[in-house]
Amino acid sequence: MYHASLETPISELLHTGNSFINLSVPELIEHALKKNEGVLTNNGALAVTTGKYTGRSPKDRFFVKDEVTSELVDWNRNQQMNESVFLGVYQKIVHYLTGQKDKYVFRGFAGADPEHRLAIQIVNEYAWQNLFCRQLFIEPTNSELEHHHAAFTVLAAPGFKADPLVDGTRSEAFIIISMKYRIILIGGTEYGGEIKKSIFTVINYLLPQKGIMSMHCSANQGSDGRVALFFGLSGTGKTTLSNSPDRSLIGDDEHGWSTDGVFNIEGGCYAKAIRLSREKEPQIYDSIQFGTILENVVISQENRKPDYDNADLTENTRAAYSLNTVANALLPSIGGHPSTIIFLTADAFGVLPPISILSPEQAMYQFLSGYTSKLAGTERGVVDPETTFSTCFGAPFMPLPAIKYAELLGTLIKQNNVTVYLVNTGWSGGPHGIGKRIDLSYTRQIIDAALNSKLSDQDIYKDPIFGLHIPRSCPGVPDHVLMPWETWSDHSAYTQAAKQLAQQFQVNFKKFSDVPEQIRSAGPIYS
Known part of the structure; x- marks a missing residue:
């Protein structure tokens, strides 16, 4: 894959402040609770809310058009952004993350088949989003982590909001994919699904070109x-x-x-949780355990019990959990x-x-x-x-x-x-x-x-x-x-x-x- 150099490499970013790499599930939950990013529920899940962005924002998603993508991407279905605009947003989001005391890094893989997997690195502003990544993607072994070299990096900074007039975006939220620089930028939105779907988009670009x-x-x-x-x-x-x-x-x-x-x-599931019940969907219901992220599920203030029938925040409530908690998962x-x-x-x-x-x-x-x-x-x-x-x-x-x-x-x-x-x-x-x-x-x-x-x-x-x-x-x-x-x-x-x-x-x-x-x-x- 083509790879270009950047004025401020990501390795420099990770040497500022505290960069927590592949923390365990309990550690990430501790960090999230300490920072008031969510609450622990009675079934062990971490419940979080994502503000006004409770679903994907497809109109805020861009592909960088350059010499790598110009002849391959279908521009009738994908919004384009030029390279110089992308680099401007990249420098701003790196500067923003550099100013954050703590950064959370997940290094792992997308793709269960070792022959076709993609080594990924995701840098998160929020501990709960890093836990989300740990649940949804494939965790490396200790040996794989030691020799891990990311082929693609995601910078996810919900707290950084773009200025459309200056940054070339459509709104404060943005999802920008650059195949040339092997980077995805996500800002202005806390919705976890943007991270997983961005990686999936990259996979959909790479695999078919290999006949897969x-x-x-x-x-x-x-x-x-x-x-x-x-x-x-x-x-x-x-x-x-x-x-x-x-x-x-x-x-x-x-x-x-x-x-x-x-x-x-x-390496995990991202199930809709609205009106979830053990009677109708027992496999999903029982997979929600310690380490699960409950996104925009209303939680009872009295007993911390999830109210899956409540759609006050959104109809698109979600549960993100590892396949390791699915009783009948094929692993x-x-x-x-x-x-x-x-x-x-x-x-x-x-x-x-x-x-x-x-x-x-x-x-x-x-x-x-x-x-x-x-x-x-x-x-x-x-x-x-x-x-x-x-x-x-x-x-x-x-x-x-x-x-x-x-x-x-x-x-x-x-x-x-x-x-x-x-x-x-x-x-x-x-x-x-x-x-x-x-x-x-x-x-x-x-x-x-x-x-x-x-x-x-x-x-x-x-x-x-x-x-x-x-x-x-x-x-x-x-x-x-x-x-x-x-x-x-x-x-x-x-x-x-x-x-x-x-x-x-x-x-x-x-x-x-x-x-x-x-x-x-x-x-x-x-x-």
């Missing part, structure tokens, strides 16, 4: 060794559905797929080639079926479309579900042209004879506000049937609007639930809504001018 697929998906493995992938944006159920007592969890959000199989990018987080892929969507129109079987061409069409509804709180300003098409089920984190990821995935699907399903975890019986979300127990039965080949012998119905192949029956699910129009009281209203969504698919897909016709024609057949 990088994916915004969760993954698990059955007792028979069969691996399943779950693609989907935040709020569609990746974490919830991949956590199953009957399967081993490989990871909940970010993975690579090489010629050897699937591997986790991370190390490496599996074989997947036999099943599930695309998850939360359809706010309420017209897509709970499950449909996709042909390889339909799979590529749906992957490029990445249709879902953004759910409340995931991004700033999202209050009600909003229809969106997020290419590759993760457009904000995919810096390269979409066709690069699609071609890699398509090749791997064909080489490994993977069965692909589209599963709707959104609304049924009407759109948001009229219908209701599909019952989680039904979705779990549907996922179980897909993973255990319980749908292969069922009658299939071809939907006349979307061209999807819908099973007429599924064990444990009422037949009428599988046919979405049968859950609507007004069938004509369903047809109208379905045609409206089909047209949105078609309009969105016009941007893919370089896609083969067999994929283009695999979309909605209504015109």
Whole structure:
């Protein structure tokens, strides 16, 4: 990787004040409590709040355009910043951190496969954010730490707020990625998810250029060794559905797929915690232990008990915990080639079926479309579900042209004879506000049937609007639930809504001018 020198190297920054490197979990909690960064809850987790930034801020995210990235990054989907502006912000954030008495440094890895991992270094202003990094990324052994040489560094300084008129940013908050200098700058926002997603973006830049697929998906493995992938944006159920007592969890959000199989990018999970309960999500609930970060979860002042049902701060409450606390985690987080892929969507129109079987061409069409509804709180300003098409089920984190990821995935699907399903975890019986979300127990039965080949012998119905192949029956699910129009009281209203969504698919897909016709024609057949 190209590497340029800096006027003030990071090594100089780390020699000012106190630089605490790879502190233990108890030590980081002690520092955070001493500095009033959070409170300890009755389940041992550290609860923190992140101020007005309780979700990602995609409009404040930039890629530096220079001789390294200019011909590789898709600038239609990524905001650019010129190199001189980046260097100006870099000098300011280094100066700011130099003035801080304490700095917290995490050195570790992104990528469970030693052959494809990225050595990372994250410098934090806050102790709790360093604990977040320790939980979410892969901790080195003592020997690995001793010989650790970071290939990428993150400087995270929430207390440094940019001046848009001077610094070339859009607001006080910024996330700036430079591939040339191998640095990520994060300031003005305390939301921990910006750190993890920035590293993921770098991985999505590097791995495909080595012929390795990088994916915004969760993954698990059955007792028979069969691996399943779950693609989907935040709020569609990746974490919830991949956590199953009957399967081993490989990871909940970010993975690579090489010629050897699937591997986790991370060492932990970042689960949505709103309305979390042991009854509905026992694996997640029980994984929240000492060392977990609870982000923006309201805590009772009387007994320090988390109130997971309370959304006063945000709908996007989060729990960040290590895979070491997940009872059924597969460690190390490496599996074989997947036999099943599930695309998850939360359809706010309420017209897509709970499950449909996709042909390889339909799979590529749906992957490029990445249709879902953004759910409340995931991004700033999202209050009600909003229809969106997020290419590759993760457009904000995919810096390269979409066709690069699609071609890699398509090749791997064909080489490994993977069965692909589209599963709707959104609304049924009407759109948001009229219908209701599909019952989680039904979705779990549907996922179980897909993973255990319980749908292969069922009658299939071809939907006349979307061209999807819908099973007429599924064990444990009422037949009428599988046919979405049968859950609507007004069938004509369903047809109208379905045609409206089909047209949105078609309009969105016009941007893919370089896609083969067999994929283009695999979309909605209504015109």
